[in-house]
Amino acid sequence: MTLLRSVSILLLCAGVAACEGSAKNNHHVGGGGGGGEPEPPSPSDTIRPAPAKFSCDASAVPTELPLPRLSRRQLMNSLRFAVDHALPGEADAVWTKLTPILARYPTDQRTPAPSDVKGGFSRLDQSIQQTQVDVMYDVGKAVAQELTSTDARRDALLGSCASDSQTSNDRTCLETFLRGWGARVLRHPLSTAEVTLFADIAGATPVDKAAVADVITTLLNSPGFLYRIEHGTTAGQPASPLSAFELAAKLSYQFWQAPPDDALWASAEDGSLLTESGFEAQLDRMLQSPRLRGSLDEFVSEWLRLDELPSLVALRNDPIYRSFVGAQMPTDATRTAMFEDVQLSAWSTLVSGGSVSDFLNDRRSYTADPFLAGIYGVPVWDGSGDAPVIPSQNRSGLLTRAALLATGTASTRPIHKGYLVRNALLCQQVGAPPPNASDRPPAPTDRMTTRQVVTQLTSGGSCGGCHNNSINPPGFVLEGFDALGRERGVERLFNPQGQETAAPSVDTSADVWLYDSEQRVISSAAELSRMVDESQLFESCVAQHYFRFAHARVESTSGDGCLLSELESVARSGAPMADLLKTIARHPTFKQRSFQ
Known part of the structure; x- marks a missing residue:
């Protein structure tokens, strides 16, 4: 999927009726790289905020996942938590030994919403495959064997009662371990029945290393570990308040993707989490913690589909790509830096008290990568102090970050960019491509610009309804940036040998429709960002x-x-x-x- 970033949305059309807004103004947008420059909208020509999308019916009953499965990331964090709490002094060494087997656990698949061609979140993958079951058993067994591999490790888990000369206290020794470590790993205090259930697995040798390993393996493969189980506190009621420990787990997995830490656990134990002041104190603490960043990074990356950016070096031997890039080739680290630039923009906005609009319009660069800093025209940022402001006024924020502009090729992807704006940033659905749609991204030739080629391929027939009115215009406005995210005024065209054949001016004008009658002819990314922001879509x-x-x-x-x-x-x-x-x-x- 990542090799050709826009394969699945190349000719994204399914007739005019499938496109929002296509019935409003079915006129031709853009042309062949020429034409007169439109008058830019005046500052007073603002976009009206769109009507609110959602409304409240107090009598409606929300649906819930019947049994939320831990995502892969949440599961890995939970396993690391279990190791850290079992052998804090040796946790790093144990985890290193486990890495190969942990890597076998399947990756969650990002699941788009119905009618969306792309996008989605890996958290939405709640499927259970046999591979997951098999690998998780192996993982649980490997963790258990590592934690009990020596008498010293076994004793560190259970205490001195595991190695003293008495055998009468062995069962109590194991049960104490379960009430402590086991409760933290399963995220609730274990009942007497649960303690008995797990302890019985060890049979007549409760502190034998192999027997303890069997207990740990079973515990790590139990539903209470693999799922986030919520029973509530009021049996038989249609809606039941969560227990303090269920609430603690829900908070920690929501914001930290991990089990409750000691402070959150303590607030559940003493009941303060169930008070308004106690809940607010923990919520504030969690949102002010650096541990929140992992969850925010995942949200931003998957929402904006950053992983769709292909390698920036895969075509390094291609003559056209080499000529397009120039003397200095980007690296794999540059691609990673592009992701982090977006993630850090969101993080900086959040910790500084900025709004959603501030994130859209953030013009600071958050990169230490020299290549990416060069694209933005700023010095590298060392992570301390204020990040440098990007000097170009047309570099308007999120829409013009390199991660959303780069393609890994020598040609831009206006269809991909237009769909990203329409679907990921405005939450507007566009019809799926017809069965006979091309599976090759439109690319410029030695005589035709990207815009000319895209227009020629998509402006006619049933495709025109979607492309002319919904998809292409935002992408054409962003043609002021090349396939590395560098600002440009001309598009350099090349022959197959990588020789430059022409450099026509880039046409960034487009008639952009947002909703209802809110439509403007614009010609810059800054104007597009302003339209998007003012609409509040x-x-x-x-x-x-x-x-x-x-x-x-x-x-x-x-x-x-x-x-x-x-x-x-x-x-x-x-x-x-x-x-x-x-x-x-x-x-x-x-x-x-x-x-x-």
């Missing part, structure tokens, strides 16, 4: 995507309308991004389990 879209990420499922606009409406309102209000995250946790549905 971006803010509504972020709220929708974060809901999906937080709940590991696609929303029901009726059943989930109240929470979605609240998230949308917060995102549109200019409130800090952190408030969007807090809204999830503060909503009544977060603290209860629905059994309807």
Whole structure:
């Protein structure tokens, strides 16, 4: 999928009826790289905020995942937690030994929402495959064998009672271990029945290394470890409040992708987590912790589909690519730096109290990679102090970050970019490509620009409805940046031998429709960013995507309308991004389990 970034959306059309807005103004957009320059919109020619997308029906009942499975990342973090709490002094060494077998656990598949051609979050993959079951058994067994590989490690787990001369206390020794380490790993205090169930696995030799390993293997393969089980505290009710430990686990996996730490566990033990002040104190602490960044990075990366950027060096021997790039070739580290630049923009916005709009418009560079810093025209950033501001006024923020512009080839992908803006940033669906759509990304020739080729291929027939009105215009506006994300005024064309044949001016003008009658002829990325921001469709879209990420499922606009409406309102209000995250946790549905 990553080799050709836009293969699945090359000619993204399914008739005019499939495209939002195509019935509004079915006129031709863009042409063949020429034409007069449009008048830019005046500052007063603002876009009206779009109507709110979501509404609340207080009588509606939200749906819930029946049994949330830990994602791969959450599972790996939970295993590391188990090792750290078992043998803190040897955890790194143990984890290194486990790495090969851990790598065998299948990767979660990103699952798009219905009618979306691309996108989705790996958290939405709740499937259970036989491979997962088999590998997890091997993982649990390997962890158990490492933790009990020597008498010293066994004694560190169970205490001196495991090696003293008495045998009468062996069962108590194992049960104490289960009530301590076992409770933390399963994320709730174990009942007497649970302790008995696990301890019985050891049989007549409760502290024998092999017997203890069997107990640990079983525990790490139990539903209480692999899933986030919520029973609630009121049996027989359609909606039941979560216990303090269930709430602690829900918070920690939501924001840290890991089990509760000692402070959160203690707040569950003493009951303070169930008080309003205690809950708010823990929520604030978690959102101010650096551990939040891992979850935010995953959300931003998957929402913006950063992993679709192919290698920047795979075509290093291609004559056209070499001529396009120039003397200095980017590296694999540059590709990683492009991802981190977007992730750090989101993180910086969040920790500084910035809003969703601030993230869209953030013009600072967050890279220590010299190649990427050169693209932005800024010095490298060492991570301390204020990040440098990108000097070009047309480098307008998120839309013009290199991660969203680069393609790994010598040609831009206006179709891909247009679809990304339309679908990922505005949450507008576009019809799927017809069965006979080309599977090759349109590329410039030695005489035709990218825009000319794309227009020629997509402007006619049923394809024109989607491409002319929805997909192509945002992508054409971004043609002011090349396939590495460098700002440009001309598009250099090459023959197959990599010799430059022409350098026509880039046409970035397009008639961009957002919603209803909100449509403008614009010619720069800065104007496109302004349109997107003023419409507040971006803010509504972020709220929708974060809901999906937080709940590991696609929303029901009726059943989930109240929470979605609240998230949308917060995102549109200019409130800090952190408030969007807090809204999830503060909503009544977060603290209860629905059994309807």
